[in-house]
Amino acid sequence: MQNSPTNSTRKIQSGNLILVGMMGSGKTTMGRILARHLNKVFVDSDEEIQFRTGVTIPHIFDVEGEPGFRQRETDALAALVVRNDLVLATGGGAVLAPENRAMMSENGIVIYLKANVHDLWLRTRNDRNRPLLQTGNVHAKLAELLQQRNALYQQVADIVMPTGRQSVHALMLKLVNEIELYRKNNQ
Numbered sequence: 636m637q638n639s640p641t642n643s644t645r646k647i648q649s650g651n652l653i654l655v656g657m658m659g660s661g662k663t664t665m666g667r668i669l670a671r672h673l674n675k676v677f678v679d680s681d682e683e684i685q686f687r688t689g690v691t692i693p694h695i696f697d698v699e700g701e702p703g704f705r706q707r708e709t710d711a712l713a714a715l716v717v718r719n720d721l722v723l724a725t726g727g728g729a730v731l732a733p734e735n736r737a738m739m740s741e742n743g744i745v746i747y748l749k750a751n752v753h754d755l756w757l758r759t760r761n762d763r764n765r766p767l768l769q770t771g772n773v774h775a776k777l778a779e780l781l782q783q784r785n786a787l788y789q790q791v792a793d794i795v796m797p798t799g800r801q802s803v804h805a806l807m808l809k810l811v812n813e814i815e816l817y818r819k820n821n822q
């Protein structure tokens with residue numbers, strides 16, 4: 636499926652850029668400035684879910700558990716990926732469902748923002764809006780999730796972008812070059 640001519644055509648011609656990666660990898664932060672730089676519309680699947688339900692993600696996890704949230708995430712992604720010229724920041728767990736991976740892969744260039752556990756921890760340790768990290772040992776939880784998910788991020792990604800010490804702006808400019816290169820090599 637993934638490599639059929641129809642799918643690879645839409646992947647690039649949709650103009651969509653889809654960011655995947657762990658909590659704290661910078662999908663929302665990077666997505667916003669990337670969209671501004673490329674004159675695309677920025678959307679965030681977590682924000683879309685909160686907009687659709689009128690409640691916060693922690694509240695959805697409280698009431699419906701993770702399975703309820705995952706269903707809402709799949710519904711939100713399905714509605715978003717059919718649009719064009721988006722920069723779409725996904726939730727950290729968006730790669731877990733095979734149907735999510737298929738729809739992301741078919742409808743945009745997928746970018747994995749890769750970060751190590753220590754950086755992820757530094758960026759998320761004080762945040763209360765990520766239900767999966769409301770645990771005694773955030774560092775260990777991030778390590779566990781990265782271990783479970785890294786192969787899925789890699790599998791779905793067209794571009795893997797390591798994020799480290801450099802500024803978000805410098806990283807964004809690097810990413811713009813990588814995207815251009817990808818488009819040139821895959822037109």
Ligand SMILES: Nc1ncnc2c1ncn2[C@@H]1O[C@H](COP(=O)(O)OP(=O)(O)OP(=O)(O)O)[C@@H](O)[C@H]1O
Pocket residue numbers: 656657658659660661662663664665681724725726727728758759765798799800801802803806
């Ligand atoms: N490359 C970076 N260098 C330093 N700090 C960063 C970088 N990317 C993001 N951050 C910071 O990390 C925090 C988390 O980033 P962000 O919310 O964009 O992550 P996310 O990938 O969208 O996470 P989630 O999956 O939970 O939505 C923010 O405070 C942001 O400013």
Ligand SMILES: O=C(O)C1=C[C@@H](O)[C@@H](O)[C@H](O)C1
Pocket residue numbers: 657658681692725726727728729764765766767
């Ligand atoms: O990594 C995850 O599973 C999550 C990441 C966030 O973006 C939210 O989608 C939610 O907190 C779950």
Ligand SMILES: [Mg+2]
Pocket residue numbers: 662663664679681724725726
């Ligand atoms: Mg985010």
